[in-house]
Amino acid sequence: MGAVKSLFWFRGNHPAEEPQAARDGEAAEAQAAPAQEEPEGEAGEASGVGTSQVGHKRKASPEGHPAKVPRKKMAQAESRAIDESLFLRDENSDVKICAFEEEWCLHRAYLCRSGYFASMFSGAWLETNMNTIEMLMPDKNIDRESFHKTLGYLYTNSITIPPYRVIAYLATASMLQLDEIIQQCEEIMKVSVNVDTVCNFYYNAENYGVVSIRYICHQWFLDNLMIRQNSELLRGIGLDLMKELIASSDLLVIGVEIDVYTTLKKWMFLHLEPTWSGSQGALLTAADLYFDEYKNNSDGTPFLETDQGRAFGPVFQQLRLSYIICDLLSARIIEQDALIPAIWLTPVYKEQWLTLIRAEQSRELGPAEIYMSEIRGSSMRCGGQLHADEPYSWTWSGFNFGWDLVVCYTNRRIVFRRSALNKSCGLSVSLLWQRRVIFRLRVISLDRTGKAVLRKDTGYHILCLRRHQELEVVDLEGQELTFPMYVACNFLYIPEESGPSQSGELSRSPRK
Known part of the structure; x- marks a missing residue:
């Protein structure tokens, strides 16, 4: 040895x-070699000192x-x-x-x-x-x-x-109760989290009680699931963890809610077909073909109500369906895939229609107070990617509900502007002179391993804008920026119904 x-x-x-x-x-x-210290300054035989x-x-x-x-x-x-x-x-x-x-x-x-x-x-x-x-x-x-x-x-x-053997040493040190080695493993894991190790680290940190590593991995998933996914990563995420991630308002969604649904469809396919191998570009096509074949051979039962699909139901229930069905293309994808039961969708369609009417016909301008329990489970999640330090602006069509909001990046500042001029905002831009919305905006830059090197978070605030008015939300002047940079937003346009007094004309009983 x-x-x-x-x-x-x-x-x-x-x-x-x-x-x-x-x-x-x-x-x-000591007995074999008694100490013999030579006088200082005298040249010695030190260059060949034996054991x-x-x-x-x-x-x-x-x-x-x-x-x-x-x-x-x-x-x-x-x-x-x-x-x-x-x-x-x-x-x-x-x-x-x-x-x-x-x-x-x-x-x-x-x-x-x-x-x-x-x-x-x-x-x-x-x-x-x-x-x-x-x-x-x-x-x-x-x-x-x-x-x-x-x-x-x-x-x-x-x-x-x-580093590539750290789990074996963590397991051994945990069994032998050696805290010093566990701490050393923890330090190695902290700097080694990436797309190839994160699943292994997350579940083993959970098994061996390394709380800090579990937290770091969980944050990595929230930051990277939608932008750095591959087949092995999706295979490695279990049902309980995916349910947590999809339910979180901290999930970095680049795009809109239908992109979260698409991720879940690929993830479910990989768990049903664990031996599938192919390129990342071919994954969605393979998933679509798999579920199309099931639909053509089934009796019309939605996949998530079958024996195969039922285990995935609690994860898909975390989708914020109201922000999917209000866009025509997204709603058609949901209907054609036939994964989600109609019993889930029908109440959402009804509620969304009533929400649209309330936005346009009631006297409400939007949410007046912030209730965190309401926001965390029901805010719209969307985001965009900045590839360079250049002016850029975007909207999320289909989510207007009377809100013609444009997000602009210019001169290292992010600005909200209420203006539909020269922007494609869908077909129902509100003509109301003033609107309120609860928002939260995050700016995140990630290094090549997926670790955040810049993170700014505005927290939740109420934004009130008149038409053609704008508000500076984030100032990045003086910050060292790394591109690509991700801008993620949470929006809540309409407050929950709290009684007849809030619903205006809609609360009146029909006259006989």
Whole structure:
């Protein structure tokens, strides 16, 4: 076996008292090579100091003058060398560990640095007084290499963890209750989250209780799901996690709600056909063909009501359907796919029609107060991408509801402007002189791994604009901008019905 070396040295992790085997070894070394310190300034034989002389002679510096070597530092190096020797050479072993069809002849004093072994050797366990311990590994993430290197850490207090092997070491350290290695794994994972690792890191962080990594991965999903997806990423996201992501108002939606639906359709197809392989560009076509074939061979039952599709229903229920069916093309896609049951859609069509009438015919200008519980579940999610630091503007047609809102990026500022001039805003731009809307705007730039390098969030505010009026929402002057840059918005145009007094003419009973 080769020597165990490390890129990281943990401080303060040695036990208060060195194990007896280490002290005996150090005493033996001291007797074999008594300290002989030479007078300062005298040229010495330091350039070839042997192991037994470490800490007792001084090396010559590059200028030819003897350089002092701190005794404490040399003593630590000597102690580590002795500890490493004990691990590798099995000297004075008093316990044998058997795992992975291999044997390690070790020392209880060192093993007790692990909470797992300390409990085993000090309690009323069957293994407490046994000299040979057979260990079964219930965790499939633990392998022979990570187990061997972690045992070596108990002797040397140092370990090298390759980033691509971090889960094996996290699993081993969690079993052996070694907080220092768990912390090291956590630091490695923090800087290694990307499209290839995020699913693996998320679920293992959940399994091993590494809360900070779970949070980082969850935020990565919210920022990147809609813009950095590939087949492996979509396959790796389970039902519960996808349900959380689709329900969140923090999901970075670049486009509109129908794009969220399209993502779910591809995701569901990949879970139903896990062996499918093809390019990212061919994925949506393959999904459409799969569900078309089902529709042609079915009795008309929507896919999400079948035995195959029922498990995905709770995820699709998180879609904000009211922002899909108000656009003609999007509504046709939903009807043609026949994935979503009509019983879900009919109430949404009714509510959306009443909302449109309220926007145009009631005396309401829009929401007057912000209720976070209402906004989080019902705000419209949409966004755009800025490819360069150049003027750009856009609208979201189909979501007007009396609101001819244009979003402009110019001179490093983002401005809301109420103006339908020269813009395609659909067919029902409101003529009302003033409107209110609850909005939140986020500006996000991501590096090549998907980590946010710029994040600005306005929070939720009420915007009130007259026709042709504008409002500066975000000023990015002085910020170091990275493109592409994403602008994500949440809008709530119409408040929930709270009683007859708010619904104007619509609340009156018909006359007989």
